[in-house]
Amino acid sequence: MREKKIHYKDINGFITCSLCNGYLIDAATIPECLHTFCKTCIAAYLDNDEEDNTRCPKCDSVIDHVNPWRVLVFDRTLQSIAYKLVPHLYKEEIERQIAYYKERDLPYPPSLVEKLQEKRDEEEQQTIPANSDLHIYDDQVAICIDTKTRDIESFPRKFIICSSNATVTHLKKLLAKMIFQDPYQYRKIDIYLDDQILGKDHTMRFISLTKWRHKMPPICLTYDVSPI
Incomplete structure (x- = not known):
């Protein structure tokens, strides 16, 4: 099926x-007719006593005779x-709001503080090189891993630190690379915690929060090799 291109002029309305x-900024919709306006625009319209502000400014549908808000x-x-x-x-709107409060020497409202933090986080993310290993910015988890039985050669590195988003499968691949x-x-x-095999998709974060919640790090794991 051929992909259909949509132009801005087709969706601008x-x-x-x-x-x-x-x-639209802070889009507010009138449920009777589903027409949407900027919050500040519709607020100014509804607060204008000189006009009939109980009707939609676009289609003249009745909004609410008592309290349109x-x-x-x-x-x-x-x-x-x-x-x-x-x-x-979004960026320009945040900057406009910041300028408004700065010019009037007013404190930022809590909602704007949250948006400012989101904007800073986004800018920090953009400074990360495209070819860098983004997992170094994840929360880190300390792990101690050893053999379940002495029949298997011990893992050269018993203590490792990895991303909290790493899964049991990632850990198994690391072991396989070192052993085989x-x-x-x-x-x-197979990787165990307290003699229980861990699911392949369990992340280190999940294991830390559910199975090692009230214990001090590192998370102590064991592994065994099955003959396949």
Whole structure:
């Protein structure tokens, strides 16, 4: 099936506020007609006593005669789509809000503080070289691993530190490479914790939080080689 290309002009109407003609910021939807506007735009419209602010500014549908604010729905899904489709929209909005509070020497609201932290985290992530090993930025877990029986040669490194996102399979491949010089022989190896075989997809984080929760590191594991 041929892939269909979608142009911005075809979707602009869905992510644009008809009150300011700009891209949606803090999208707020009127449930009666499903028309969406920027939160600040629809707020200014509803607070304007000179106009009939109980009707949708786009289609004239009745919103609420008593309290139009009560029925507005903040559309986080549509806002997320707008941020993803329009490059730098989110970043520019955060910078605009920061400038507003700085100019007036006002404290940042908690929601903006969270967005600022997200922005800093994103900028830090962008400074990481594309070809670097991103797992070095994961939480680290200390592991002590030894043979389950003395019939097997002991692992050269009993104490290792690895990413908390590493799985039991990763550990088995490391052992297979050290024992058989072939990581693809990992299926011959079983890894145990307290005589219980660990599932291949268990991460070190999961093991640490569920099976080693009230114990001091390192996590003590054993391994055995089965004849396959």
